[in-house]
Amino acid sequence: MKLITAVVKPHRLDEIKEALQAFGVHGLTVTEASGYGRQRGHTEVYRGAEYTVDLVPKIRIEVLVEDEDAEQLIDVVVKAARTGKIGDGKVWSVPVETAVRVRTGERGPDAL
Amino acid sequence: MAPAITTLAADAPALSAANTGFMLICSALVMLMTPALAFFYGGMVRVKSTLNMLMMSFISLGIVTVLWVLFGFSMAFGTDIGSLVGWSSDYLGLSGIGITELWDGYTIPVYVFAVFQLMFAIITPALISGALADRVKFTAWALFITLWVTIVYFPVAHWVWGTGGWLFDMGVIDFAGGTAVHINAGAAALGVILVIGKRVGFKKDPMRPHSLPLVMLGAGLLWFGWFGFNAGSWLGNDDGVGAVMFVNTQVATAAAMLAWLAYEKLRHGSFTTLGAASGAVAGLVAITPSGGSCSPLGAIAIGAIAGLLCAMAVGLKYRFGYDDSLDVVGVHLVGGVVGSLLVGLFATGGVQSEAKGLFYGGGLEQLGKQAVGVFSVLAYSLLVSALLALIIDRTMGMRVSEDDEISGIDQVEHAETAYDFSGAGGGIAGRGTSVATPVLSENKKVDA
Numbered sequence: 122m123k124l125i126t127a128v129v130k131p132h133r134l135d136e137i138k139e140a141l142q143a144f145g146v147h148g149l150t151v152t153e154a155s156g157y158g159r160q161r162g163h164t165e166v167y168r169g170a171e172y173t174v175d176l177v178p179k180i181r182i183e184v185l186v187e188d189e190d191a192e193q194l195i196d197v198v199v200k201a202a203r204t205g206k207i208g209d210g211k212v213w214s215v216p217v218e219t220a221v222r223v224r225t226g227e228r229g230p231d232a233l
Numbered sequence: 234m235a236p237a238i239t240t241l242a243a244d245a246p247a248l249s250a251a252n253t254g255f256m257l258i259c260s261a262l263v264m265l266m267t268p269a270l271a272f273f274y275g276g277m278v279r280v281k282s283t284l285n286m287l288m289m290s291f292i293s294l295g296i297v298t299v300l301w302v303l304f305g306f307s308m309a310f311g312t313d314i315g316s317l318v319g320w321s322s323d324y325l326g327l328s329g330i331g332i333t334e335l336w337d338g339y340t341i342p343v344y345v346f347a348v349f350q351l352m353f354a355i356i357t358p359a360l361i362s363g364a365l366a367d368r369v370k371f372t373a374w375a376l377f378i379t380l381w382v383t384i385v386y387f388p389v390a391h392w393v394w395g396t397g398g399w400l401f402d403m404g405v406i407d408f409a410g411g412t413a414v415h416i417n418a419g420a421a422a423l424g425v426i427l428v429i430g431k432r433v434g435f436k437k438d439p440m441r442p443h444s445l446p447l448v449m450l451g452a453g454l455l456w457f458g459w460f461g462f463n464a465g466s467w468l469g470n471d472d473g474v475g476a477v478m479f480v481n482t483q484v485a486t487a488a489a490m491l492a493w494l495a496y497e498k499l500r501h502g503s504f505t506t507l508g509a510a511s512g513a514v515a516g517l518v519a520i521t522p523s524g525g526s527c528s529p530l531g532a533i534a535i536g537a538i539a540g541l542l543c544a545m546a547v548g549l550k551y552r553f554g555y556d557d558s559l560d561v562v563g564v565h566l567v568g569g570v571v572g573s574l575l576v577g578l579f580a581t582g583g584v585q586s587e588a589k590g591l592f593y594g595g596g597l598e599q600l601g602k603q604a605v606g607v608f609s610v611l612a613y614s615l616l617v618s619a620l621l622a623l624i625i626d627r628t629m630g631m632r633v634s635e636d637d638e639i640s641g642i643d644q645v646e647h648a649e650t651a652y653d654f655s656g657a658g659g660g661i662a663g664r665g666t667s668v669a670t671p672v673l674s675e676n677k678k679v680d681a
Contacts, residue, residue: 167442
């Protein structure tokens with residue numbers, strides 16, 4: 122199994138969810154995150170005082186998949202997340218030892 | 234404050250149900266300004282000190298109300314002693330006042346006047362709190378309010394509005410509290426922060442407002458309540474002056490908001506919500522002393538000048554390094570000074586009194602009187618407030634520890650958190666939720 126993690130622009134979430142559903146993914150976890158890459162932050166002004174906001178709001182999406190689907194799923198996510206502008210984010214995968222479905226106790230790929 | 238209506242002895246004022254009803258509603262409007270101020274300030278601080286900011290205003294509703302009944306009303310509006318303070322034993326505990334006894338020269342009961350003025354006494358120390366965000370011990374603040382209203386506010390209210398008060402007798406015009414409320418609070422704020430110092434991280438850490446909608450809500454409620462504060466200060470509606478004040482309050486506030494927004498658009502590139510809220514408050518402050526003596530066009534000028542000057546003044550704290558956290562000095566002191574002095578230029582002589590300003594052929598006389606009012610209240614409040622802060626700081630300490638300030642004053646002083654956005658930790662089914670922690674640690678199999 123693989124854990125695919127995507128840190129992307131928040132407004133791409135619906136696109137990505139739809140693309141994943143079409144691909145046959147039944148569940149995912151979404152977290153609100155913040156960070157920066159090459160995009161860096163922006164400047165805000167309060168009563169004339171400037172604040173540099175380094176950390177930009179992002180969405181972190183996590184999906185567990187079987188090994189053979191991983192590469193294709195990454196492509197699906199990347200395609201749905203892309204706007205072509207700086208700050209589109211990153212997608213990566215890592216191997217996963219095991220997974221358990223809490224309700225039934227099923228282990229491994231059966232738990233996905 | 235209105236001069237007494239001149240009447241023949243045989244024609245003494247009778248209780249007016251209309252004026253009395255109006256003044257009770259105005260009193261309730263002014264009461265609302267203190268919670269409004271709490272929201273206005275509360276939205277401007279960081280999440281970790283929101284509750285403390287709200288409580289610094291709310292506690293004033295408690296402390297000052299009780300002090301006012303016990304001796305505050307007597308000190309501010311009792312029989313004059315040496316032009317400096319009042320004292321009437323009938324007013325102690327509000328216990329010697331007849332229920333139909335009228336405030337001298339007016340058509341409203343003494344009780345109504347007393348409760349209306351109480352609301353002013355409550356909001357004035359609350360205004361100071363904005364400069365002290367994030368860092369003052371709650372008990373020290375409560376003690377400060379108690380001493381400050383007793384030694385500063387009650388006497389100064391007497392100087393400005395009390396029969397026999399020295400500024401009142403001199404002819405200083407302060408319709409609703411430019412000197413007694415705003416300059417007084419702004420100067421006190423400056424005095425205290427010069428003693429207690431800056432927030433940890435001032436000028437280094439970003440300290441942006443945590444909730445601008447809360448700030449806008451507070452500013453809107455302040456604007457609304459201010460009609461009671463200003464129009465009510467004439468204590469009745471028999472001659473149209475209160476109506477002029479109402480109109481000028483709206484006009485100056487609008488002009489000041491536009492001026493602040495225009496300044497920051499040109500200077501910093503955006504129209505901000507905080508700028509709109511701040512500009513409105515600056516206009517409200519400036520029209521408070523002046524709205525009963527100027528025309529609506531004069532009110533536009535006064536509002537615009539105040540909006541512009543306050544927008545420029547809020548940057549001074551970074552240049553001079555004093556931490557006026559939420560710009561009490563920049564908005565209330567500067568706005569109060571501007572509004573009070575502009576009476577000397579824009580008084581038409583045709584509204585609350587016959588005193589004319591420079592632009593209406595009155596020469597410099599009224600401006601001179603206004604300057605005396607401004608600088609005497611400013612100096613007295615600044616010095617005494619700094620001294621009070623120094624005494625409290627040397628004895629019980631004014632500030633929370635640096636660690637507590639960094640981790641957040643809400644937890645330390647109030648044992649609460651302003652917002653709980655986490656869905657987690659809803660309790661453990663079948664067991665007491667309040668003892669969640671020990672239950673969890675029992676079940677821990679592996680520990681270090």
